[in-house]
Amino acid sequence: MIEIRNLTKNYGSFEALKSVNISISKGTVFGFVGPNGAGKSTTMSILATLLLPTSGTATVGGFEVTEQPHEVRKRIGYMPDFFGVYDQFKTTEYLHFYGASYGIPRPEREKLIPQLLELVNLSDKQDTYVDSLSRGMKQRLCLARCLVHDPDVLILDEPASGLDPRARIEMREILKELKLMGKTIIISSHILPELAEMVDEIGVIEHGEMVAQGKVADIQNRLRVKRVLHIRVMERGDELAEMMRDELHVTQVLSDSTGVHVHFSGGDVEQVQLLNKIIGTGYGVVSFHEAQTNLEDVFLEITKGGAADELA
């Protein structure tokens, strides 16, 4: 649904994008992550036909953004990281305005707009002036605006930025619904653990270059992000910690009141062998589990030494 090939963008002599390649298939939710200034907004603006690339191509639904921008615009809903709202409108009027801009006839809009307001949880605000909505509500209204022409593709540039935790959860729930509706979504964010819950794939960009791309689990495996095993035994925890220090694939052992925490470089097979050995040695194992690595760990691993510390 989205194909970006060798995309470059120069601002004067500054290379903001250096031969970026991204491929996103239909129905995929693609998390686009990277530190401040990495090139996310630039890429998304080009996809949204609002910025011309210096070279390379980008297609949406088979239409090239510079050659057939009108066809692309019909198929995308774009939410910029910074947006202006028309404060003198009521929410319903605001959506009518955008619906009319897309040529949707009034009777159709009359049916559509209450549905959109319901989707973004603003039904009770239909007669409220945009001006008096909270930031989270304005952001949800902006999302409803992106959906007014029922686009196949959503390009969302940090839709949850500046929202409080509750508003972020609301936004995430709406995005889950959009995924169920079959939309292809590219979403950028700094809130990486939250993104991890809803994305199918991630692309990591740094200094205008893609540094990793694919399914979160595949990237984790490729990077061999170390597993951390949490082991709790009935008794002799300190002895177990000592035993673990001599084990193959164990790179670090920590022991505290909650159990023994083992950094483990082996795979599934070695993990099973380790558990069997612990049980075979006579320990009463209360629990043995692998701590989940999240998207943030993956991201920091990939961009280690780069600008990742700029992340909020």
Ligand SMILES: Nc1ncnc2c1ncn2[C@@H]1O[C@H](COP(=O)(O)OP(=O)(O)OP(=O)(O)O)[C@@H](O)[C@H]1O
């Ligand atoms: N109009 C412009 N003129 C000159 N430089 C620009 C312009 N727009 C962006 N840049 C630069 O291009 C680089 C990429 O910016 P971009 O906004 O795409 O990054 P980003 O990943 O979206 O960052 P953020 O997470 O902070 O929004 C940055 O170094 C930025 O300063």
